Amino acid sequence: MLINSVILILQETLEAALLIGVLLAINAQLRCHHRWLWYGLSTGAIIAALFALNMGSVAEWFDYAGQEVMNTVMQSLICLFLAAAVWLVSGLNRFQLGAWQQYGHYFGRLCGLIIMLAVIREGQEIMLYLGGFFSSGKHLQQVTMGSIIGFGIGASSGILLFYGLVGLPATWTKPVSLTLLALFAGTMLSQSALQLTQVDWIEQTAPLWDSSALLAEDSLLGELLYALVGYESKPTAAQVVSYIAGVCLVLIAAFRGSRYKRQHHLKQHHLKQQSGETA
């Protein structure tokens, strides 16, 4: 029971902790407040508890595909919000002055929403799992210890990733963080495809490859890579396509965001010059 609890809690915690770590690192570079973290965590935990309490009815939705569909919706929303957040902060450090500051505030709000969705998704599964054991009263010690170990490893990885990103040279922090967010968005869409495959909304196909012999998904490194870059040892075509779509969406958002700010900056600069000449 201990190892099962470790794996489940680690899977759920690690993903959220790494996402929070990356978002906080970008936030620290923009020097914005991080109240959104606490709003996202608290609201997410409350909604996750409500979901877990009503999971019976939620599961019955969409012809007993309710949980999978809800997860798909949340994962897709996380992917979209990540793309929007990346659009907001791309190219921002060069135009950190004046009106561009508000982009940092919008970024904070989006981060709050992303964290909230991530906590709902991961939190409801943890609550369901732990709730089952606590109501039965069996293996409590092993489950509790396993949960603490899983949570400890997940949270520690998030903290180290945050300080690792913040400790990078200033010019590296944001590109590395944005790349990780792009991979994370890919993971979200890939998991959505998997969820829809499980309820037969997408046709089940044979895996494109099998790398479980090289790196098993349930190994510690496999878990870490799964949470960080969405590693799957036996992905289907739908998962691979979704993964690439998620990554591309964020990369396009980064490119467009950077270009938009550069063009508007130049436009404002031009207007200022014109008004200066008129004066």
Place this chain on the structure above:
Amino acid sequence: MNSIRIFLVSTILALVTLFVFVSALRGYESSMLQAEQLFDSQLKVTARLIARIHADNPDNQGSPVDLDENIAFQVWRDGQLVARSSNAPEAAIAKQQPGFGYYNFAGYRWRTLSYFSDDQWVMAAERSDIRFSLAENVITKSLLPTLIGLPVLGLLIWLIVTRGMRPLRNLARELSGKQADDLRPLSTVLPKQELAQIIASTNGLLQRLESSLQREKQFASDAAHELRTPISSLKIQLHNMAQDLTEHPQEIAQINQTANQLEHVVEQILALYRSSPDHYNAQFVPLDLSALTQDIIAEEYGSIERKGQSIEFHGDSQFILGDRFSLGTLIHNLLGNANKYTPAGGQILVSVSRDSDAVVLRVEDSGPGIAEDQYQRVFQRFYRVGGDRHQSGEPGCGLGLAIVKRVADLYQASIDVGPSTFSSGCAFTLRFKAAN
């Protein structure tokens, strides 16, 4: 997030947690494997024992034997079941191949051992879930101290980092507690190796800054002092010229006014210099602030009357420890300020009163007043509200209130600026410590 302490505690604790928990998991896995091997060898002993019992009594084919619920066995000879435990089915519980395996029967998963000896197959089995629970219970108990110890370790790390950061915190406190004019070296004795360089550099910087400021003050004082004599001489010459050149009275008056202004600036610079703590060493004696204020009002009355202003004084005898020169300079400057910036016909109100342990000197006028955001700036040297384009048109050098502030600091008196009780204007309130 920008705190060094939080960074150190978080990263150390995260690294320790990661290493301890990953090691604990590795330990758990290897302990479970060893426990499995231990249970297997125990199962082998059981199988051998059963084989020996049935080899010694080959005709012993009785009813099923009642055993512990987590152990089952079967003995097969020539394809016939010759003995079994009561919880074992009549069908074979494992293949007739030597070695261990996992099979399901009687509603549970079992660890089985097939053992061939003395022309008979002995199949011994133990319930897999019970073996797992037994092993896990033992191993988790060994992990418990690690989990309990981790918060204690976290607390210790926090305390050690906090203790280690103390010299830095003390240094920061000493720096932030320094007054703007306190350029004494940092007093930290026997600094830590990492801070010694910072303290040495800061002290060097403070020393250079102090020397530079001293030179600046000395220069201003020397220049002002040296200018006094030629200005006096110039004024005498002007007076003589005014007697001789009666056809240019306006030009002479303008030059005279400029000379007066120059003399005023020089006197103010000298007053500022003399009131600096480094050069101020007067003996404080009990002094009646009320009487002194009245004397100064009498001295300034000529200027007040010339502008058609009215002045009122309220107060009775109030004693503070001080000296006439510095307090006189302070009151002169406050009254001069009110006189300058209050328009002709305006009012000036001066009061000296007692407020518990403090003697309060208040000078207010009905002038244009000072905007709230300028309250602190008016005490800066050479600062004038509105710059040289002050709407009063009065000449000034912006040193008067800086001198007032400097003298107030000497007396550790508080000074506040606020609106006056008139419909316009401002009020300066100084609170001195009363003499016992």
